[in-house]
Amino acid sequence: AHTGQDFSHRKEWVTERLAELSRAFAINICAYAVMSNHYHLVLYVDAAQARNWSDAEVARRWELLFSVPYIAQKYLKGELSVKADIRVALEVLAELRRRLSDLSWYMRSLNEPIARRANEEDRCTGRFWEGRFKSQPILDEAGLLACCAYVDLNPVRAGIAATPEEADFTAIQQRLQEFAAERAAADTRQVSRVPTPSQPTNQTNQHVTPPLHPFANHLNADPAQGLPFRFQDYVELVDWTARIVRDDHKKTMPEHTPAILIRLGFSAEDFQQHMQAQAMTRGSVIGQIERLQAYARSLKKRCVMGVRMPRVCLAW
Structure with missing residues (x-):
């Protein structure tokens, strides 16, 4: 049922709380998308950082x-x-x-204050979120790339935004805005403030945004250093994928395939399939077949249901 009320301001509650959690937890945000009735996160749990405190x-x-x-x-x-x-x-x-490096505590610390705030605003009690959060371990660079792009493009896939830069309350929009601000500051010979894990940023849209895990700018990087891709390559991929998602009804495929896909062994068709809403949510773990098999062995299981790069499979 539609109440006629606008609850879009609650999206700001999520990004504000994410910024607060970033100052406390040893958990970094790789990608996020806050939608009208749910959100998606790609997180890096830096347990080694917590051990060194x-x-x-x-x-x-x-x-x-x-x-x-x-x-x-x-x-x-x-x-x-x-x-x-x-x-x-x-x-x-x-x-x-x-x-402080536990995912369950992180999600609890994110969801409970928002639920209390929403119930207070609605003057009601009871459960606000539908069920417990669902998480999927990401085992390799290919899975990480696919998950980040999938999350960043949620508003485009839903038809809410036409381009990544128009996708409000997403990490890709935040990264593009921060990049543009840094470029503008450099062009005017001003000192550009670089976001750090302890400094949430304020963007031109006037809502608080969380610090994001940086790009390490090369493959096989230590995860603690940042995402193992170049920022420019990731932006190219997200823009390329957005055009495919947006024009899906035309069944067209851009002639140019981003170099980052080629390096990670994706075909354009495989990656397009992974960007569909149902493709990334079926399995309990995401990664290439060898990583899925090793993960199953580590759990002393014969198999795990995983999203395999480049297709969904059972890993035995």
Whole structure:
């Protein structure tokens, strides 16, 4: 049923909360799309970063979102002398450290405040989100590329936007706006502020946006350094894919195939199939067949249902 009310402002709640979480969690955003009734995220969990934090840093980050347990506060102030109390405090801090790189805690910290805020606005109680979030491990560069493009192009696929730069509340629009701002600043010999994981950005559309995982600008890069692609190649791919998605009813295929697809072993037809709404949501894990097989073995299973690059398959 249509209520006639406009809830588009709630999209800003999501990006604002993502920005807040980025200051606390060891989880970086590779791509996002906030739609009218759901959102998509591609996340990089940097557990190694969390392991390197001091106990004081763990407490500082946790306190950005929640209260720090009293016994941990006393330990950090040097006010504990009983060994049993110190042991408990260290266990508490270890648990907070674990939570700050835990996907379930991240999603809980994202969804619960938005649900409370929406229910307060609607003057109602009860469940706001439909069910628990669904996650799919991404095992390789090909899967990562496909997932990021799939998420960034959600508004184009839905017919809400004609081009990636018009796709509001997406990572690709944010990246393009940040790139344009940096170019403009460089052209006028001004210092351009580069977003960091601790600094959410404000764009020309006047809503807070989260910091994004950078591009490492080469394949086989350490995931902690950034996405293993060149930004220019990714933009070319997203623009190319947007034209295919937009003109799908014409069944046309651009003659030029982006170089990044060729390097990762995709054909234009394979990639087009992966950009369909049903293709990327069938499996429980995404990657090339060898990675799917290794993943199944790591779980001591005979098979996993996965989205294989370049087609959906059962990995035995």
